[in-house]
Amino acid sequence: MEKIKILEQDIINAVCLHVASKKQIKPEEVMVELMWDEEYGFSAEVEANGRQQIFVEINLIEAIRYWLQHYMNRDPFAARLELVLDDEEGIIAYASYGS
Numbered sequence: 001m002e003k004i005k006i007l008e009q010d011i012i013n014a015v016c017l018h019v020a021s022k023k024q025i026k027p028e029e030v031m032v033e034l035m036w037d038e039e040y041g042f043s044a045e046v047e048a049n050g051r052q053q054i055f056v057e058i059n060l061i062e063a064i065r066y067w068l069q070h071y072m073n074r075d076p077f078a079a080r081l082e083l084v085l086d087d088e089e090g091i092i093a094y095a096s097y098g099s
Contacts, residue, residue: 001098004072004079006064008034008090014067015055019048021066034060034091042083042091057083064093 006014016030031047044055055063060083065076079095086092 001096004074004095004097006093006095008092010067011060011064011091011093014071015044015046015060015063017071018063018066019046021070023048025049036085036091042085064095068095 011034012032013027015032016027019025019030019032020027025048029048033045035043035045037043040056042057042060044060046053046055061081064081065079068074068079069076074095074097079097082094082096084092084094
């Protein structure tokens with residue numbers, strides 16, 4: 001089984017690219033702050049075009065799948081994605097391919 005580690009900055013980049021694609025703006029115009037909460041889990045504050053929104057875990061997964069497909073040239077739906085809170089590296093993700 002192949003396992004790809006996706007670093008916190010790559011997750012932020014994925015959200016920026018995904019939002020920029022949807023809103024037809026530049027990725028640099030998107031601000032993202034990843035968060036983790038015991039009660040709510042993983043989320044992100046996203047600001048674009050002067051508007052703020054909250055991304056929940058499924059939105060983060062969607063953005064990572066977009067990034068895998070368009071920037072890593074990987075099948076986004078063949079990957080099992082897992083978000084992880086790491087003491088040293090912050091919020092990271094793993095994309096697992098294969099059985």
